[in-house]
Amino acid sequence: MITLAEVARHAGVSASTVSYVLSGKRSISPGTCERVERSIHELGYNAGARALAGGRSDIIALMLPPHTDAYAPSMLETAIAVTNTARAHGYDVLLLTGEEGPAAVRRVTGGALADAVILMDGGPADERRPLLRESDKPVVLIGPPAETAGLTCVDLDFTATGALCADHLAALGHHDIALIAEPSGPAARTLHGLRARSRELGVITRHLPCDGGHAAMTDALAHHFAEHPATSGFVVQHDPALEPLLDTLHRQGRPVPEKASVVAICPDRVALRSSVRLTSVSIPAQEMGRRAVEQIIAELTGEHVAEAPLITPKLTVRATSGPGPR
Template identity: 60%
Template sequence: MVTLADVARHAGVSASTVSYVLSGKRSISASTRERVQRSIDELGYRPHAGARALASSRTGILALMMPLRTDLYLPVMLEIAMAVTTTARAHGHDVLLLTGEEGPEAVRRVEGSAIADAMIVMDVGLDDPRLPQLKRAERPAVLIGMPGDTTGLDCVDLDFEAAGARCVDHLADLGHTQIAVLGEPPAVYARGTGFAERTLAGLRAAATERDTGLLHRPVEGTYAAVSATLGRIFEERPATSALVVQNEAAVEPLLAVLRQQGRAVPEDVSVVAVCPDQVARHASVPLTAVGVPAQDMGRLAVERIVARLGGQAPSGPLLIAPELTVRESSGSRRGHGRR
């Protein structure tokens, strides 16, 4: 690895002169500056984060706060993180991944140090405890997710409320009047996680508007949990003819339980999901679904951070319109249900 001392020897100057050229803190003659820069280029020297910070008060690093929780679908989180990383590199930034569940303390650590220029925050709750700290922070932040109050915040997210409504509208258009929702694990709702709560709000509002019965049940993504929950649903609402699932881990257990019960999809029960396209496409019955645009969410978050670092004020919430793709799992209510 080429060091600052190597550059100094190559250019025939002192190490402090190279440091001054990098930091701009002292006046250096044009000829010396050119000689040092030529040595930097020829040797392929890359200043470390500290040197870059001295030169520009910037580290070139973005902090991505992505708590790794067992009750969230990790592949989606990682897809967003990959989109953040690749987009950041395209703009000349590296990404520091913070995976701990530290809440406001993580924000304070980034804000109180020189480890990153800006923050991208995931797993956002409606009343997220990090929000007061983020609003006071001097370093810009963008949320991938939508809190209850977006005042003064940059946010990027799928319009999950509209996504829930699209699911109900699709099923109601097919004649379904009793719909059950298999949601995220209970802990996700207990935290007030934004995407889950907003989807549920959209489902309920559309069901009311379409005069459709709606039963919501949180569920863990295991076969046993899905089987027990589905049994209770059909016991409580035997006329249920359609299911909406927003829990990627529960998709295959759900389809397996339906097969075990002798319920054909979509002949007996229609199934619609809110999930990534790859999950919907590769399910044992390809699912009609509203896709989760993970790559777009990560890319747009970085583009907003870059704009903020360039001096742009917060732009407020950016909601991505949901797209529902009809596949093999949804059909007309005629002949559905077991009464």
């Protein structure tokens, strides 16, 4: 049976465009419509038979987070990995922005627009999650919510990441560690792991929230060191804070790695392009995208779907971690 994806390739358009031509849900230019209809006729594509055979569109909907500005590089890596992996399995990807909100979920899950949904880290208040939990279409989340029952999730093990950072810095002799990160989401899990392991190691752990701007970082560190001058190890889970932190530490007479150590939780691309090559735990954005699609394909093809394990963190030592104060 001819698939929608084959029609799309023959017509030189995306599978979503073919779907829109068939459904009439969006305005498509007359020239494109004519080209798609010609391909449907030449290939003998029968949308009705296709629907009776399972209602498959050969499209996976990828829903972006509500706010994409804070972590656009990682989001782009994940989206590209989703698209490439989907294409390798004969599927196209329909990109839906977070601003579309619950309406996008209803549009996708209420018809034949897409066969499955991948939702990228929407945060605890994302109104789309309850709707997706009720959907009869396969759904995979990149970044698990607090309550994962009934959902398939793919993510880095951030709790283990926090513990790994504590192990590394404590082994170097740092006994007062600060996590610079937002107070919620993956960073909350990192903080939990960091604190739990630090208690076992007899290390002090502090949380230093910061919006990442240079002035904000300078001010936050000044207040922090006024109260906690012994802090010498830093874990950073907020890319925009990295360069301001390195610069501020240097200007305060705490150069890295001679008097302070920094471990970043970020994509390798960020760690390698920093002004100093960062010791880091890599956020495996591409692997998360690939695994999410593989989970979807397994569900669509009727294979046994085991619960997706969290990805084990890996720490790479570079130029920003060294012995703690003696």
